[in-house]
Amino acid sequence: MSKTRIPLGDNVYLTYVPAVKFKTDFLSAQFITPLRRETAGLNALLPAVLERGSRRYPDMERLSAALDLLYGANVEYTVRKRGENQLWGFVATCVDGAFLPEGRSLLGELAEIMGDLICHPAMEDGLLRGDYVRSERSNLLDAIRSVINDKGAYAGRRLLEEMCAGEPYGLSRLGDETSVAAITPESLTEHYRQQIASARLELFYCGRQSLEEAQAACGRILRDLPRAGAQAPAMVLPHPPRGECRLVREAMDVTQGKLGVGFSVETEDRDAALVMNAMFGGTSNSKLFLHVREKLSLCYYASSSYHRSKNMITVSSGIEFQNYQKALDEILRQLDAMARGDWEEWELEGTRSCIANGHRSLADSAGRLEDFYMGQIATGQDQEPESLLEAALQVTPERIMAAARSVRPDTIYFLTGKEDAHA
Amino acid sequence: MREQVYTRIGETVWRDTLPNGLEIRVISKPHHVRSCAFFVTRYGGMDLRFQLGGRWVDTPAGIAHYLEHKMFDTEDGNALQRLAKNGAEPNAFTSNAITAYYFYSTEHFYENLRILLEFVSVPYFTAESVEKEQGIIGQEIRGVEDTPDWQAYTRLMGCLYEKSPARVSVAGTVESIRQITADTLYTCHRAFYTPSNMVLSVVGNVDPVRISQIAREVLSPERGEAIPRDYGGEEGPAPVRRETRLAMEVSMPQFLAGYKCDTPPEGPEQLRLSAIGDMACDILFGDSSPLYRRLYEEGLINGTFGGNFDILPGAAYLYVGGDTEDPRAVHRAVTEEAARLAREGIDEDFYQRIRRSAYGQMVRSLNSFDTAAVAAAEGVFHGYDYYDFPAVFETITKGDVEDFLRRYVTEERTAISLIDPKEGQ
Numbered sequence: 001m002s003k004t005r006i007p008l009g010d011n012v013y014l015t016y017v018p019a020v021k022f023k024t025d026f027l028s029a030q031f032i033t034p035l036r037r038e039t040a041g042l043n044a045l046l047p048a049v050l051e052r053g054s055r056r057y058p059d060m061e062r063l064s065a066a067l068d069l070l071y072g073a074n075v076e077y078t079v080r081k082r083g084e085n086q087l088w089g090f091v092a093t094c095v096d097g098a099f100l101p102e103g104r105s106l107l108g109e110l111a112e113i114m115g116d117l118i119c120h121p122a123m124e125d126g127l128l129r130g131d132y133v134r135s136e137r138s139n140l141l142d143a144i145r146s147v148i149n150d151k152g153a154y155a156g157r158r159l160l161e162e163m164c165a166g167e168p169y170g171l172s173r174l175g176d177e178t179s180v181a182a183i184t185p186e187s188l189t190e191h192y193r194q195q196i197a198s199a200r201l202e203l204f205y206c207g208r209q210s211l212e213e214a215q216a217a218c219g220r221i222l223r224d225l226p227r228a229g230a231q232a233p234a235m236v237l238p239h240p241p242r243g244e245c246r247l248v249r250e251a252m253d254v255t256q257g258k259l260g261v262g263f264s265v266e267t268e269d270r271d272a273a274l275v276m277n278a279m280f281g282g283t284s285n286s287k288l289f290l291h292v293r294e295k296l297s298l299c300y301y302a303s304s305s306y307h308r309s310k311n312m313i314t315v316s317s318g319i320e321f322q323n324y325q326k327a328l329d330e331i332l333r334q335l336d337a338m339a340r341g342d343w344e345e346w347e348l349e350g351t352r353s354c355i356a357n358g359h360r361s362l363a364d365s366a367g368r369l370e371d372f373y374m375g376q377i378a379t380g381q382d383q384e385p386e387s388l389l390e391a392a393l394q395v396t397p398e399r400i401m402a403a404a405r406s407v408r409p410d411t412i413y414f415l416t417g418k419e420d421a422h423a
Numbered sequence: 424m425r426e427q428v429y430t431r432i433g434e435t436v437w438r439d440t441l442p443n444g445l446e447i448r449v450i451s452k453p454h455h456v457r458s459c460a461f462f463v464t465r466y467g468g469m470d471l472r473f474q475l476g477g478r479w480v481d482t483p484a485g486i487a488h489y490l491e492h493k494m495f496d497t498e499d500g501n502a503l504q505r506l507a508k509n510g511a512e513p514n515a516f517t518s519n520a521i522t523a524y525y526f527y528s529t530e531h532f533y534e535n536l537r538i539l540l541e542f543v544s545v546p547y548f549t550a551e552s553v554e555k556e557q558g559i560i561g562q563e564i565r566g567v568e569d570t571p572d573w574q575a576y577t578r579l580m581g582c583l584y585e586k587s588p589a590r591v592s593v594a595g596t597v598e599s600i601r602q603i604t605a606d607t608l609y610t611c612h613r614a615f616y617t618p619s620n621m622v623l624s625v626v627g628n629v630d631p632v633r634i635s636q637i638a639r640e641v642l643s644p645e646r647g648e649a650i651p652r653d654y655g656g657e658e659g660p661a662p663v664r665r666e667t668r669l670a671m672e673v674s675m676p677q678f679l680a681g682y683k684c685d686t687p688p689e690g691p692e693q694l695r696l697s698a699i700g701d702m703a704c705d706i707l708f709g710d711s712s713p714l715y716r717r718l719y720e721e722g723l724i725n726g727t728f729g730g731n732f733d734i735l736p737g738a739a740y741l742y743v744g745g746d747t748e749d750p751r752a753v754h755r756a757v758t759e760e761a762a763r764l765a766r767e768g769i770d771e772d773f774y775q776r777i778r779r780s781a782y783g784q785m786v787r788s789l790n791s792f793d794t795a796a797v798a799a800a801e802g803v804f805h806g807y808d809y810y811d812f813p814a815v816f817e818t819i820t821k822g823d824v825e826d827f828l829r830r831y832v833t834e835e836r837t838a839i840s841l842i843d844p845k846e847g848q
Binding site for chain 1: 431433452454455457501503504508510513528530555556557558560562566671672673674675677709710712713715720722725727746776779780781782783784786787789790
């Protein structure tokens with residue numbers, strides 16, 4: 001696999017990855033724009049409204065019909081947060097012509113549909129259709145409120161919100177209720193025009209088609225795109241460490257408590273922090289899994305994530321309410337074990353293998369490759385999975401210990417039951 | 424080992440049947456970096472009552488899943504760690520019908536395969552290790568109890584079925600798993616983890632002959648006895664209850680409605696029925712259906728709306744659900760639309776479009792190693808070849824889908840499970 005990245009126009013790039021192993025063509029168009037409180041909801045709403053209808057496909061039934069005819073091709077809008085940018089756009093796939101009765105490629109037609117959604121949305125009186133805007137605004141509000149339905153995800157969201165209050169990273173990719181409720185067809189249309197004219201546009205293709213064919217397909221998206229001005233993605237800033245660890249406790253009518261612990265990482269040796277985190281709580285053989293779950297039977301899951309661009313770590317676990325202190329103590333004890341180099345040889349070996357698997361197997365999924373490269377671009381990096389892996393494999397035990405010593409508890413979030421609220 | 428090439432979908436599958444009855448399927452993917460091996464037993468959450476050595480045995484709800492957790496314990500430690508040391512990513516899951524143990528790896532594939540086959544075929548439990556798992560699984564159960572989707576599903580099954588163990592949650596309850604002991608786990612292992620009740624399916628850039636050799640070396644030469652199971656017997660078409668509701672900490676009401684279908688056939692007919700059921704769902708309430716558009720435009724449904732056709736041991740049902748302010752109106756609209764389609768017939772153009780789309784989706788599903796491996800195993804258990812789907816598709820007619828809707832998606836066969844937001848939120 002060899003990736004090619006080429007400019008296709010003003011602030012527009014194509015990342016091309018040839019692959020014969022998939023049954024499908026994978027095409028993505030992502031606008032990358034700084035994550036801000038005032039615009040987060042607008043960016044989240046925009047692709048949902050665009051997907052409702054375009055000049056050629058004025059309603060969802062006609063759009064679906066066109067996709068059905070392309071053997072169940074799909075075009076889905078996406079809204080992501082990577083670093084301190086928001087990515088909005090469309091991801092589309094269709095079955096490769098080699099596996100279809102007619103034997104011809106559908107990529108061009110798929111790109112044509114995507115281009116129509118992006119460049120020619122259904123309008124009335126020069127504005128995005130009011131009924132579409134209102135209906136998707138209401139759906140987006142439902143989606144923002146429904147984060148509470150999944151208690152684990154809710155606790156994760158709340159931890160980031162508390163820990164990164166005042167930083168763009170603390171914002172939700174979907175925006176907040178108040179600003180979404182205030183969106184009108186006028187404000188969304190204005191935002192739409194600004195975005196498609198000047199936001200960074202990153203295209204991605206993975207499949208059997210040649211670079212020239214992929215470029216030609218992208219040409220169908222770009223043909224009618226009015227570009228003017230060039231807005232760069234935001235630079236992401238690391239999380240500023242807090243002097244003293246803060247506890248936030250919230251009560252709900254639930255049967256299981258959710259514990260989230262956020263840590264700031266002070267070392268700039270991010271490769272070492274990555275390996276340290278994987279060994280601490282990033283794999284199914286990590287310290288947290290083996291001790292908090294397997295040895296103490298405190299939970300079904302306990303794991304940690306390293307937010308590389310922010311240089312911070314978050315731990316999450318689902319526990320009984322009364323085990324709060326026990327679980328928290330054990331999490332900190334295991335972090336201390338990392339700082340002291342208290343691990344067996346196989347733990348480090350297993351962690352390295354796991355990291356290697358993760359990086360090498362990116363190439364087996366077009367979707368994961370797309371997410372990887374978009375993430376690199378949105379966080380101002382230009383690395384390949386191989387080079388990141390190489391750097392991680394060179395991390396020594398000393399560097400791991402040093403990274404662990406630079407980790408500071410920052411914010412604790414605990415979702416507890418109502419009867420436990422005053423405990 | 425026999426090789427079969429499926430030119431229409433660009434796949435190559437190797438097959439073998441060992442003298443001990445184990446079926447092996449190897450799906451060749453020469454360009455992929457990762458490979459995976461799934462070792463699957465036909466034993467799931469619904470296999471609670473079965474016959475072993477001529478005697479009926481009743482076991483507590485959640486035992487197949489509990490056994491799955493405990494299988495990773497070995498006499499000299501833990502199989503998860505052994506696999507991890509070797510660079511594999513191991514995992515397992517238990518569904519209603521099967522338990523699957525698997526790993527993905529980019530290196531040391533054959534060593535890892537040996538470990539997988541060893542730890543799944545050799546049980547090692549102690550009273551202490553079984554006791555210890557109560558806390559972990561107890562928290563897993565508590566976690567899903569707070570999940571509205573799980574509540575809606577479990578409660579719907581309780582409405583649809585009278586005797587079928589589909590009523591019972593795969594993980595059991597905190598109370599039911601307390602009855603599980605090392606002895607009951609050994610009994611279930613002896614009954615169901617025999618080569619003739621299992622399938623090894625491998626996907627990746629691997630050598631099929633070597634895989635077959637390793638399986639011959641590691642596994643017992645004994646077939647094990649055939650195990651009759653009791654799924655509660657024939658059920659009538661009507662649900663036992665029409666409705667259930669529960670208040671939870673959710674942002675808006677949600678529902679899951681089910682339509683009870685007849686006991687599914689075994690063999691190639693099951694694959695055909697499954698394709699008909701999927702198409703019936705697409706036509707009735709899929710993204711491009713007139714009903715979807717109408718309900719969406721009326722603001723009654725959003726992107727969470729959808730459903731599917733599902734086949735369980737001795738049972739089958741169609742389900743549909745999502746978040747909505749008016750669950751009953753949406754449920755009624757689905758039932759009425761099915762009646763209309765059954766009465767007036769499906770529009771021919773629409774049918775042809777859905778047929779194309781359904782075919783494309785099946786081809787697309789082959790991108791997923793999980794899907795390929797599990798579909799191969801289920802094909803063995805139920806007597807069909809999943810990769811025959813292009814030919815199966817050619818035998819399906821518009822009339823088949825209309826019949827399906829007419830018979831099953833009716834007022835008589837349906838029940839609804841509602842989740843309401845807690846008061847005062």
